[in-house]
Amino acid sequence: MDLIFNDLSGIAIVFAISVTLLAGFVKGATGFALPMIMVSGLATILPPDVAIAALIIPTVISNVWQSLRGGGIQAAVVVARKFKIYISTLLVFIVIAAQLVSVMPQHVILLMLGGPIVILALFILSGKTFHIRPDRRNISEVIVGAMSGFLGGLAGIWGPLTVTYLTALDTxxxxxxxxxxxxxxxGAIVLGLAHxxxxxxxxxxxxxxxxxxxxxxxxxxxGNRVQDRLDQKKFKRLTLFVLIIAGLNLVRRGLM
Incomplete structure (x- = not known):
């Protein structure tokens, strides 16, 4: 256990496992937020770089399961093709930004990510909507994909912006x-290879x-059991509430 937890105390080990269980539960219920919860929780007892490393393998496994659940490989391939521009842009910028981890201050990255997420989630939660015209879909995917990949490569977190975008599209x-x-x-596979x-x-x-x-x-x-019981409206509201909490937490970390 010392090899795994780097000589942490028993209480710290229980805390780390509890944080990871919570992250998995929220992931199962909403489809995202695993890296955010793991990083913010584990970073209180571990160095930030170790906290980021800790989430890489479980993030890959949990997302493979999520993408195949309820439809198998064929359904996953269909949606991957639908968002191929977004995915390609995201991966390119994750690789580029991962090389800058030691250069950019973490608090700047966290504020750049957290502030816009809170604003957009509150905007959508208020009942207001915005639509992306079909002829602007490709360019919007390039822009949002680049932003998500850049921030993901720096902080290991590209979920909130992606989910905000998909929620805005009423997916x-x-x-x-x-x-x-x-x-x-x-994204997690590419980030893992980069790191x-x-x-x-x-x-x-x-x-x-x-x-x-x-x-x-x-x-x-x-968490999957909770998700299965949610209709589209409740799922969207739950997703937005989690986005707001996650965004505020990122802002808090950036300010501290």
């Missing part, structure tokens, strides 16, 4: 959950990342 619940699983899964190169994911941090698979999947299983 049906099952399709939104499936496409976020695909997007987050391939193998940067040294963030190494022989010291890999055991912790592998260990965290179990509590994530247990939490996700419980």
């Amino acid at each position: 049906p619940k099952k399709e939104q959950v499936r496409i976020t699983g695909v997007i987050f899964g391939v 193998v190169r940067t040294g963030l994911l190494n022989a010291q941090t890999l055991p912790l990342s592998l260990f965290m698979i179990l509590p994530v999947l247990v939490g996700q299983t419980l």
